[in-house]
Amino acid sequence: MTKIAPSILAADFSRLQDEVERAEAAGADFIHVDVMDGHFVPNITMGPNVVEAIQPHTSLPLDVHLMIENPDQYIPAFRQAGASIISVHAETCPHLHRTISLIHAEGAKSGVVLNPHTPVDMIKHVIADVDLVLLMTVNPGFGGQSFIPEAVEKIREVAHLAAEKNPELLIEIDGGINEETAAACRDAGANVLVAGSSIYKAENMAEAVKSIRG
Numbered sequence: 001m002t003k004i005a006p007s008i009l010a011a012d013f014s015r016l017q018d019e020v021e022r023a024e025a026a027g028a029d030f031i032h033v034d035v036m037d038g039h040f041v042p043n044i045t046m047g048p049n050v051v052e053a054i055q056p057h058t059s060l061p062l063d064v065h066l067m068i069e070n071p072d073q074y075i076p077a078f079r080q081a082g083a084s085i086i087s088v089h090a091e092t093c094p095h096l097h098r099t100i101s102l103i104h105a106e107g108a109k110s111g112v113v114l115n116p117h118t119p120v121d122m123i124k125h126v127i128a129d130v131d132l133v134l135l136m137t138v139n140p141g142f143g144g145q146s147f148i149p150e151a152v153e154k155i156r157e158v159a160h161l162a163a164e165k166n167p168e169l170l171i172e173i174d175g176g177i178n179e180e181t182a183a184a185c186r187d188a189g190a191n192v193l194v195a196g197s198s199i200y201k202a203e204n205m206a207e208a209v210k211s212i213r214g
């Protein structure tokens with residue numbers, strides 16, 4: 001069954017405990033945490049202290065999406081704060097295999113993320129070593145953007161590679177996911193869908209989770 005990862009980027013930051021509890025009660029599988037540094041992406045969001053603050057209020061794995069330069073410097077702090085899955089952008093990691101090894105050495109599951117224009121070839125030689133591949137379907141930096149349909153072809157490419165090299169791979173999609181775009185992603189082989197606006201702004205969160213899951 002497709003897993004759903006609500007992004008707290010779209011939550012009310014003044015009530016994060018409630019917002020995390022609300023997502024869990026609505027049937028979410030992961031809590032997605034968007035970390036932005038104002039360098040790799042043109043926005044600044046949250047650090048390990050926010051992960052530490054929400055962790056006691058949910059039993060769901062915290063799926064931490066690092067949109068930061070030099071992620072190796074911060075991976076131990078995010079793990080100590082309670083991250084279960086730590087994903088890094090391939091575009092920020094000149095020594096990607098070393099960074100993946102560091103995530104595993106810290107005891108977390110590892111993910112590697114690709115921007116919409118970055119070819120799948122870039123991760124061909126690490127796909128067997130990671131737990132998750134995250135494909136961006138918007139340019140990272142902000143919630144509430146429109147889905148880039150060209151990225152769907154990359155989901156098929158990753159699913160094809162995964163069948164050959166890593167059948168347990170989580171294939172996660174992030175950006176502009178709603179009921180319609182979710183269906184195209186699921187059909188192409190995605191098995192984890194991140195959704196911020198369409199879940200946190202929904203009138204009925206449980207219904208939104210259900211319809212995105214399909």
Ligand SMILES: O=C(CO)[C@H](O)[C@H](O)COP(=O)(O)O
Nearest residue numbers: 140141143144175176196197
């Ligand atoms: O990584 C992200 C942005 O860089 C967010 O996870 C993503 O944009 C989710 O928000 P929405 O569902 O509103 O597009």
Ligand SMILES: [Co+2]
Nearest residue numbers: 034065174194
């Ligand atoms: Co994200």
